[in-house]
Amino acid sequence: MDYNKLSELLFPHITQTPAEIEAQFPPRQLPEGAKVTRFAPSPTGFVHFGGLFPTTVAERLAHQSGGVLYLRIEDTDAKREVAGAAEALIRTLSVYGVNFDEGAILGEDGKICDKGAYGPYKQSLRGPIYQAFAKQLVREGKAYPCFTTEEELEELHQINKKEEIKNTDWEAEAAKRKAEMLARRSFTMEEVEAHLAAGDPFVLRILADGDPEKKTKFTDLVKGNMEIPENDEDFVLLKSDGIPTYHFAHAVDDHLMGTTHVIRGEEWLPSLAKHLQLFRYLGFKTPKYMHIAQIMRLDESGNKKKLSKRDMGANMDDYTGMGYCPEAVCEYVMTLLNSNYEEWRMQNPDKSYRDFPFHIKKMSVSGCLFDFNKLNDVSKNVISRMDAKTVTERVTEWAKEFDPAFGAALAKDPAFAEQIFAIGRGGKKPRKDLATWADAKPYMGFFYDEFFTVTEDFGEQYDRGDIKTVLSEFLASYDPADDMNAWFEKVKAIGAALGYTPDMKAYKADPSAYRGNVADVSMFLRLAVTGKKNAPDLYTVMQILGKEKVAQRIERMIEQI
RNA sequence: GGCCCGUUGGUCAAGCGGUCAAGACGCUAGCCUCUCACGCUGGAAACAUGGGUUCGAUUCCCGUACGGGUCACCA
Numbered sequence: 001m002d003y004n005k006l007s008e009l010l011f012p013h014i015t016q017t018p019a020e021i022e023a024q025f026p027p028r029q030l031p032e033g034a035k036v037t038r039f040a041p042s043p044t045g046f047v048h049f050g051g052l053f054p055t056t057v058a059e060r061l062a063h064q065s066g067g068v069l070y071l072r073i074e075d076t077d078a079k080r081e082v083a084g085a086a087e088a089l090i091r092t093l094s095v096y097g098v099n100f101d102e103g104a105i106l107g108e109d110g111k112i113c114d115k116g117a118y119g120p121y122k123q124s125l126r127g128p129i130y131q132a133f134a135k136q137l138v139r140e141g142k143a144y145p146c147f148t149t150e151e152e153l154e155e156l157h158q159i160n161k162k163e164e165i166k167n168t169d170w171e172a173e174a175a176k177r178k179a180e181m182l183a184r185r186s187f188t189m190e191e192v193e194a195h196l197a198a199g200d201p202f203v204l205r206i207l208a209d210g211d212p213e214k215k216t217k218f219t220d221l222v223k224g225n226m227e228i229p230e231n232d233e234d235f236v237l238l239k240s241d242g243i244p245t246y247h248f249a250h251a252v253d254d255h256l257m258g259t260t261h262v263i264r265g266e267e268w269l270p271s272l273a274k275h276l277q278l279f280r281y282l283g284f285k286t287p288k289y290m291h292i293a294q295i296m297r298l299d300e301s302g303n304k305k306k307l308s309k310r311d312m313g314a315n316m317d318d319y320t321g322m323g324y325c326p327e328a329v330c331e332y333v334m335t336l337l338n339s340n341y342e343e344w345r346m347q348n349p350d351k352s353y354r355d356f357p358f359h360i361k362k363m364s365v366s367g368c369l370f371d372f373n374k375l376n377d378v379s380k381n382v383i384s385r386m387d388a389k390t391v392t393e394r395v396t397e398w399a400k401e402f403d404p405a406f407g408a409a410l411a412k413d414p415a416f417a418e419q420i421f422a423i424g425r426g427g428k429k430p431r432k433d434l435a436t437w438a439d440a441k442p443y444m445g446f447f448y449d450e451f452f453t454v455t456e457d458f459g460e461q462y463d464r465g466d467i468k469t470v471l472s473e474f475l476a477s478y479d480p481a482d483d484m485n486a487w488f489e490k491v492k493a494i495g496a497a498l499g500y501t502p503d504m505k506a507y508k509a510d511p512s513a514y515r516g517n518v519a520d521v522s523m524f525l526r527l528a529v530t531g532k533k534n535a536p537d538l539y540t541v542m543q544i545l546g547k548e549k550v551a552q553r554i555e556r557m558i559e560q561i
Numbered sequence: 562g563g564c565c566c567g568u569u570g571g572u573c574a575a576g577c578g579g580u581c582a583a584g585a586c587g588c589u590a591g592c593c594u595c596u597c598a599c600g601c602u603g604g605a606a607a608c609a610u611g612g613g614u615u616c617g618a619u620u621c622c623c624g625u626a627c628g629g630g631u632c633a634c635c636a
Contacts (some may be wrong), residue, residue, distance in 0.1 A: 040636090079635085080635065080636085137612095146634095150633090170562040170563060212564080223566070226566080228567090229565085238599060238634085239634040240634060245635085251636095265630095267630055268636090269566065271631080291566085293567085305629085310615085339573085341571090343584080357629065364573085367629070368572080368630085371572050371586070374571075374586050377585085429600050431600095432599090487582055502595095519596065532596090535597065536596095537597090538595070538596080
């Protein structure tokens with residue numbers, strides 16, 4: 001077979017040689033040890049948690065080493081492409097601290113545009129580049145055309161679809177496929193010419209030289225040493241529309257764009273043999289690989305499953321709606337990514353996660369379960385470190401979009417809101433009431449008349465008369481000018497007169513000796529003023545509310561009781 | 562089913578041949594305290610399993626089980 005002739009037949013329009021293309025993609029001039037990584041999404045949907053994970057690694061590794069993080073859009077499957085997805089992806093990533101130095105980035109007009117010398121960064125625009133390398137492979141007898149159509153193939157393999165995969169006789173199937181492959185490999189120049197003359201579409205397949213009985217030793221930066229069987233499958237390089245498959249595009253692009261570390265989910269591990277083979281065929285140096293364990297979730301029957309699109313907590317945009325702040329999500333991602341991150345955080349509570357020395361060695365080999373409990377805890381800590389002004393602004397901003405009535409109330413008087421969020425904030429042991437912005441309303445909504453409702457009951461054990469007396473006496477003596485101590489002394493005195501002792505120790509020693517204690521008295525007041533049995537420090541709450549509102553609420557309670 | 566990867570408390574995890582097997586979340590007892598939150602002191606809770614190697618295995622090797630991934634002109 002005259003492979004040179006074959007390559008001209010197949011790609012008559014390609015005149016540029018791989019060497020000429022290589023010249024357009026010179027090696028990067030970067031300091032020693034600088035890593036070049038990338039995020040290479042297919043624009044088919046939103047960013048999900050499982051995707052943010054490896055991307056954060058890529059971002060940290062690149063920027064921590066003084067390298068480059070670039071974005072390449074893998075839009076090689078026109079059928080699945082979703083309009084606007086790429087732009088949305090970039091925006092979401094940016095929210096979570098992933099910003100690109102190069103690649104397909106968002107321009108001023110909100111549209112995607114290229115930045116950098118290694119473009120175009122949209123694979124659909126790189127057809128001739130791939131085809132030049134494809135042509136070379138054909139010339140070298142390492143790839144060949146296949147005129148079997150997609151429909152014919154589908155008919156041949158009725159078991160392609162997932163459900164049928166389990167119940168297949170795989171031995172017979174393998175033999176069948178092997179035979180098919182051998183048949184595909186034998187063709188004559190005349191047949192090719194006839195097909196082309198007839199305008200038949202074809203795919204370009206690799207001529208696999210691997211022996212699956214033989215293993216290649218390989219070291220993954222995360223997974224460590226492993227042995228993988230050589231590839232003997234003539235997989236598709238170019239689809240019938242001339243666009244490459246992932247495998248081929250990966251090899252060509254990551255080589256030309258100078259990627260040093262390919263960071264991706266471990267679902268790619270099984271196709272690694274193909275990629276290694278391709279790099280060898282093309283004469284490219286292989287990049288380093290990091291296959292990251294998947295995030296899992298629990299399914300109905302209690303088994304772990306890869307966290308996928310529809311799952312709770314998958315779509316990053318959902319976190320916004322739930323009221324999680326991006327810093328908290330990043331913080332959680334970091335705790336999952338590096339096992340010593342939490343320890344570092346305890347020692348460096350005020351630093352940015354970007355100051356953390358990220359180590360590949362500290363990454364987990366196995367997949368972990370997504371845990372909202374942990375996220376909430378991390379988030380509470382993150383928010384507890386913010387100042388009142390920041391919290392006020394961010395709650396307001398969130399509420400304006402997701403709880404407009406609440407948002408409007410907050411926005412009406414930011415200084416008032418800030419006083420509320422300042423309660424218990426700023427000290428060594430700050431309150432941790434908020435895991436999400438959505439927690440704000442149940443926590444402090446009672447400060448606003450429109451959200452104030454009495455949601456709890458005094459309980460049957462208390463004498464209504466006592467409660468009434470406490471409320472009216474307090475009202476009569478309440479002076480906002482009192483300091484906390486004076487205020488509390490008054491409360492104690494009111495209770496004591498009714499047999500509610502201010503001495504908690506004495507009460508605990510012998511509860512039957514008293515009608516109650518000062519905690520009960522406080523509870524009467526708290527319920528009247530906040531509508532709840534649990535609230536931040538009552539004295540402070542009253543100070544912020546002001547005498548008028550305090551009086552109004554207590555009076556109302558006296559009437560209702 | 563083939564191939565690949567994995568398996569330390571409910572979850573996330575330290576651990577690299579000799580430890581009473583860290584820590585965090587969650588749960589829980591108590592302390593602090595006007596409630597809550599915070600904080601503090603405790604508690605329950607784990608090396609999947611069978612064989613080796615070794616004076617000694619959670620740590621090394623092999624098998625088994627279980628879990629995950631993958632087997633497209635999708636990425």
